[in-house]
Amino acid sequence: MKYSEVLPKINTAKEGWFYMIGTESKKEEILKAFQFRYACKAFDTSKKISDKDFHFILETGRLSPSSFGLEPWRFVVIQNTALREKLKSVSRGAQGQLPTASHFVIILARQGLRHDSAHVIKMMTGIQHLSDEVLERVSGVYKSFVDTRLENNDRLISEWASKQTYIALGNMMTAAAQIGIDSCPIEGFDKNQVTSILQNEGIMKAGDFEVSCMVAFGYRQDGPNRSKARQNLDEVVEWR
């Protein structure tokens, strides 16, 4: 589907006017969602996110952009109480979230994304359906990106994949906020310990993935809204 096909069609001046009104209220709605979202430390355990809403959140992660379209992520939804308890013992930054979140996700980043790896070949052929000719060209460009930009270095390749998982993370949290669902991004965990817990549970295999970040979803407990502490726009934007 082309981008133009999903945009509202504006054929007349009148429709254009309605479109503008729609755009303004949409912008307001989106900014409201950004104001609404905050890093929620503990959730109301009496409220569960519906399957439909959680599917919507996951879908925004799935549709997130990734370099070369390689989708270097896996979203592991941890609903098992005993497993959450184990993770809590090694996740300083998720003490309130792990026991109370309606849904708790660990985002894994793929490792070993070289041009001839099984995942890259699957994405370029099985998912993107590149023709042989295009595949040869794209694969060559990708190889030279990995060789130069990522110095053909395992650590840099993994970190590059991990960076991209944060795009999906951001999209999922913003999408959740737009339907009134709270969230908290989490990096406060012992990566080695979380890795060994997930490996022991058979959730990830050494060499395939690494733990990138976590995100908790649910509904906030009643209480005052936390006000936003942010620098002004002119402190973070520079025009030249």
Ligand SMILES: Cc1cc2nc3c(=O)[nH]c(=O)nc-3n(C[C@H](O)[C@H](O)[C@H](O)COP(=O)(O)O)c2cc1C
């Ligand atoms: C990558 C990342 C990691 C974070 N890790 C944690 C964490 O481990 N535990 C936590 O409670 N909050 C965590 N936060 C939340 C931040 O502290 C919070 O987003 C920031 O203070 C701004 O506040 P706000 O999100 O409420 O506007 C993290 C945020 C980001 C983006």
